[in-house]
Amino acid sequence: MSENQNATPDADDTPPAESASETCCGTSPSDESDCSGKPRRNFVVEFAAAAVGALVGIVPAAIGGLFFLDPLVRKGDKQADPAGNSEDTGGVVKDAQGFIRLTLGIDALPEDGTPVRYTVRDDIVNVWNKFPNQPIGSVWLRKIQDQVLAFNTVCPHLGCAVDHRPSEGDFYCPCHTSAFDLDGKPLNVIPPRAMDTLEAEVRDGGRIWLKYQEFRGATSEKVPV
Amino acid sequence: MIRSLLAWLDNRTGCNGLIHEALYEKVPGGARWRYVWGSTLVFTFVLQMITGIFLWTAYSPSAQTAWESVYYIQEVMFLGKIVRGMHHFAAQAMVVLLAIHLIQVIIDGAYKAPREINFWLGLVLMKIILGLSLTGYLLPWDQKGYYATQVSTKIMGATPVVGAQLQEVVQGGAQYNHHTLTRFFAMHAGILPGLLIGFLALHLYVFRRHGLTVHQPKKKPDTTFWPDQVLKDGVACLGVLAVVLLFAIFKGAELSPPADAAKAYAAARPEWYFLFLFRFLKFEAVEHLGLAFGAIYVPGALMGILFMMPLTAKMKAGHRFNVAFTWLVTFGIVVLTTMAFYEDANNEDHQAAIAEAERDAHRIKELASRPSMIPVEGAVSLLREDPFTQGPVLFAKYCASCHRYNGHNGRGVVLKQTDKDTKKVSTVIPEATDLANFGSRDWMKAIITDYGNHFSPLKDAQWYPGADDAEFNLDDSEMASASEEYAEAFTSPENANDLNALVEALVAMRGWKGDEETIDAKLVARGQQILDGEPLADGTEISSCTDCHDTIGSDFEITGEGYGYPDLAEYGSAKWLKAFISDPGSDQFYGAKNHMPAYADKMNSTDLDLLVRWMTGNYHETHVEDYPSRIPEVFGAGAQPAAPSADE
Numbered sequence: 001m002s003e004n005q006n007a008t009p010d011a012d013d014t015p016p017a018e019s020a021s022e023t024c025c026g027t028s029p030s031d032e033s034d035c036s037g038k039p040r041r042n043f044v045v046e047f048a049a050a051a052v053g054a055l056v057g058i059v060p061a062a063i064g065g066l067f068f069l070d071p072l073v074r075k076g077d078k079q080a081d082p083a084g085n086s087e088d089t090g091g092v093v094k095d096a097q098g099f100i101r102l103t104l105g106i107d108a109l110p111e112d113g114t115p116v117r118y119t120v121r122d123d124i125v126n127v128w129n130k131f132p133n134q135p136i137g138s139v140w141l142r143k144i145q146d147q148v149l150a151f152n153t154v155c156p157h158l159g160c161a162v163d164h165r166p167s168e169g170d171f172y173c174p175c176h177t178s179a180f181d182l183d184g185k186p187l188n189v190i191p192p193r194a195m196d197t198l199e200a201e202v203r204d205g206g207r208i209w210l211k212y213q214e215f216r217g218a219t220s221e222k223v224p225v
Numbered sequence: 226m227i228r229s230l231l232a233w234l235d236n237r238t239g240c241n242g243l244i245h246e247a248l249y250e251k252v253p254g255g256a257r258w259r260y261v262w263g264s265t266l267v268f269t270f271v272l273q274m275i276t277g278i279f280l281w282t283a284y285s286p287s288a289q290t291a292w293e294s295v296y297y298i299q300e301v302m303f304l305g306k307i308v309r310g311m312h313h314f315a316a317q318a319m320v321v322l323l324a325i326h327l328i329q330v331i332i333d334g335a336y337k338a339p340r341e342i343n344f345w346l347g348l349v350l351m352k353i354i355l356g357l358s359l360t361g362y363l364l365p366w367d368q369k370g371y372y373a374t375q376v377s378t379k380i381m382g383a384t385p386v387v388g389a390q391l392q393e394v395v396q397g398g399a400q401y402n403h404h405t406l407t408r409f410f411a412m413h414a415g416i417l418p419g420l421l422i423g424f425l426a427l428h429l430y431v432f433r434r435h436g437l438t439v440h441q442p443k444k445k446p447d448t449t450f451w452p453d454q455v456l457k458d459g460v461a462c463l464g465v466l467a468v469v470l471l472f473a474i475f476k477g478a479e480l481s482p483p484a485d486a487a488k489a490y491a492a493a494r495p496e497w498y499f500l501f502l503f504r505f506l507k508f509e510a511v512e513h514l515g516l517a518f519g520a521i522y523v524p525g526a527l528m529g530i531l532f533m534m535p536l537t538a539k540m541k542a543g544h545r546f547n548v549a550f551t552w553l554v555t556f557g558i559v560v561l562t563t564m565a566f567y568e569d570a571n572n573e574d575h576q577a578a579i580a581e582a583e584r585d586a587h588r589i590k591e592l593a594s595r596p597s598m599i600p601v602e603g604a605v606s607l608l609r610e611d612p613f614t615q616g617p618v619l620f621a622k623y624c625a626s627c628h629r630y631n632g633h634n635g636r637g638v639v640l641k642q643t644d645k646d647t648k649k650v651s652t653v654i655p656e657a658t659d660l661a662n663f664g665s666r667d668w669m670k671a672i673i674t675d676y677g678n679h680f681s682p683l684k685d686a687q688w689y690p691g692a693d694d695a696e697f698n699l700d701d702s703e704m705a706s707a708s709e710e711y712a713e714a715f716t717s718p719e720n721a722n723d724l725n726a727l728v729e730a731l732v733a734m735r736g737w738k739g740d741e742e743t744i745d746a747k748l749v750a751r752g753q754q755i756l757d758g759e760p761l762a763d764g765t766e767i768s769s770c771t772d773c774h775d776t777i778g779s780d781f782e783i784t785g786e787g788y789g790y791p792d793l794a795e796y797g798s799a800k801w802l803k804a805f806i807s808d809p810g811s812d813q814f815y816g817a818k819n820h821m822p823a824y825a826d827k828m829n830s831t832d833l834d835l836l837v838r839w840m841t842g843n844y845h846e847t848h849v850e851d852y853p854s855r856i857p858e859v860f861g862a863g864a865q866p867a868a869p870s871a872d873e
Contacts, residue, residue, distance in 0.1 A: 042452065042453075045452045045453060045456055046451070046452040048452075048456050049451065049452035049453075049455040049456035049459055052456060052459030052460055052462075052463055053455060053459045055459075055463060056268060056459060056462045056463050056466050057271075059466060059470075060272050060275045060276060060311065060466070061275055063276075063304055063307055063308060063311070064275050064276055064278070064279035064308055065279075066303060066304050067279050067283075067302065067303060067304040067305060067307075067308045068279055069303070070283075070302045070303040070304075070305070073303040074301075074302070074303055091597070125598065127294075127297060128293045128294070128296065128297045128301075128593070128598060128599045129293075129598060129599055129600070129601055130596075130597055130598035130599075130600075131601070132597075
């Protein structure tokens with residue numbers, strides 16, 4: 001096989017190539033100085049060599065690169081179905097819109113609208129592991145007639161946890177003294193916006209469903225993160 | 226513009242000279258295909274660097290995450306199967322190319338003066354590459370890599386004087402643990418590649434100093450490396466890449482079940498290119514001389530001869546000796562490898578172990594891809610808690626000394642015995658019923674119409690008293706007589722529906738997973754009438770089953786009371802089966818007639834639960850092919866098979 005290859009097919013295109021290299025480099029190994037100039041170039045061979053060289057480099061690099069882009073390529077193709085009811089494995093019940101069913105019914109909230117702090121739990125997927133029923137954040141819940149008003153406890157100012165102050169009848173952040181009334185409206189100029197309300201629904205006979213979200217801090221607009 | 230920029234760069238760095246040096250190396254006698262091997266090795270190493278670093282971005286070295294991350298790469302991530310496959314097969318290609326390169330260097334005499342140093346550098350590179358493949362084999366933390374690497378670290382432990390300490394340091398502890406992986410990974414992805422790059426640079430530098438070893442008379446005028454030899458090298462590398470890609474796409478790298486220190490892996494083998502050593506160590510004479518002899522001294526001596534070659538070559542006929550030695554060792558390796566493959570292919574136990582490993586490997590993928598994903602304890606817990614996986618193992622351990630499952634021991638193996646005197650191998654005759662179809666329609670039908678035959682394996686039991694004992698005589702016991710009496714009526718075409726109805730009523734009691742959809746309620750209603758003693762369609766009067774089994778129906782309870790007629794409440798259900806296996810000699814079951822051991826104290830409740838869930842089909846649905854039926858082999862001697870059936 002190797003002998004056949006020596007009859008380079010592109011020799012026809014550039015017949016002087018061989019003779020040029022012959023005269024230049026000769027057969028004597030000692031006359032290196034004569035060869036300092038490049039031999040007459042054979043562009044077809046050069047092009048082919050460069051192309052093949054590039055190909056063997058690009059193919060693995062491209063495959064690897066696409067593999068690395070996996071998070072973008074597989075977006076939306078989550079292995080685990082977040083809406084799948086996994087209660088039987090100790091998980092959390094969640095609907096397709098992302099509403100989590102709380103373990104708390106509306107009847108458990110005080111009639112007078114006093115806020116109740118509640119830790120929201122969700123199943124956390126970490127690549128190949130699923131951690132069922134993990135705390136993901138906390139909320140203030142208030143019963144207003146037969147509806148539920150829910151606030152994220154994270155202060156919209158700089159992210160501390162907002163407390164309920166029964167003595168003053170307000171929400172109060174101990175870090176930078178942000179204060180809000182029980183409807184979440186700012187009572188001083190420190191917070192850039194009202195407390196962040198969360199979507200909450202009362203379904204199937206008094207069970208509270210909540211869509212837990214977090215929002216960017218220190219902005220006057222409420223932007224989910 | 227570009228030209229002046231390049232000139233500026235060259236002026237500052239002298240890069241043109243370097244490039245010129247690299248590309249215009251002289252190739253005396255013209256470009257040749259036989260000069261490509263070194264380049265393909267460099268290319269394969271670059272390929273390993275590329276794929277290896279990308280795999281690194283998704284690999285997590287710990288005992289609870291290594292297999293899991295590799296599973297995720299392979300089964301879930303985009304192109305993960307290809308990237309891992311390329312890394313896996315390029316590693317093997319590297320070993321093949323290495324062998325070709327080495328053999329060529331020796332037969333061409335390219336190791337002789339003044340190239341001694343470069344030859345030794347090459348041998349160091351070979352050691353590094355073998356080290357890379359050895360360390361890489363463990364990283365997926367699957368059964369195959371785990372147990373194969375155990376052999377390597379045990380060999381390390383056999384090193385004279387410092388063996389035990391060496392092994393413990395390499396493992397990061399007395400046993401394999403998290404640190405075994407982190408250490409192997411640091412070797413595999415850090416230290417060894419670093420050494421490889423360093424030694425490769427030296428190897429290439431010294432190579433350039435002495436130039437190509439020209440083989441045979443020059444047939445063509447001299448040329449330069451660029452472009453003629455580069456093209457040939459490139460085409461060869463492309464060939465290597467194509468082969469690696471084809472293997473990655475169509476074969477794919479294997480991922481055996483997650484490593485389990487508690488489950489010995491009988492199918493463990495080193496990577497195929499180490500099989501010769503594995504086979505060599507299995508020779509009785511070698512084994513007799515100890516592990517250190519076969520695994521350290523002999524390979525060490527061979528390496529020593531290899532190392533001395535440049536010096537040997539100076540002696541008279543030294544080169545010839547070296548070439549002969551090389552061919553001899555190559556021949557030996559080929560023979561030993563072939564022997565190993567051949568013996569494994571003809572070894573039933575090894576094949577059974579492979580079949581089980583494949584079954585587990587498929588099963589774990591099913592379990593890991595469920596919405597509940599992989600628990601934090603690691604994927605191995607999924608298999609440990611899976612009835613489909615553990616049932617057969619428990620059956621083989623506890624039941625298969627008498628029972629069979631489709632003719633095998635539950636794990637797909639037909640039990641064999643070797644006669645002490647004649648050395649003849651024969652199948653062990655089962656001494657109790659085949660349980661593969663326990664609780665199925667066929668099972669019920671056989672009991673009703675063919676009782677004596679159904680339980681006939683009992684006749685081969687040591688304790689079987691034979692025809693003299695009416696109570697035990699399977700052809701003459703109460704149930705056998707009843708079954709015989711009704712067989713004619715039940716098998717007549719007129720009563721076909723009634724037989725099915727009775728069977729359906731019996732099957733309805735088991736309450737297995739999925740039965741709600743498959744049980745025919747109308748048939749059950751009719752069957753219930755027959756159970757209660759109504760005549761069959763053709764008017765045949767039969768005595769009711771409840772005459773003896775007064776507890777047919779639902780609400781099984783463990784009472785321990787009865788008259789030795791098996792309690793048939795919820796017959797075939799998990800609850801019934803557990804109570805039966807725990808104490809089959811209870812008066813509620815076989816009473817004094819029983820010969821099966823009670824397992825209440827022999828099996829813990831977890832194992833009993835797994836076994837029973839497997840027998841009653843109560844596990845996560847599977848598409849894994851089960852072990853094939855071996856019934857014809859077991860009953861080939863003329864005994865009656867217990868009609869096998871794939872119930873639903």
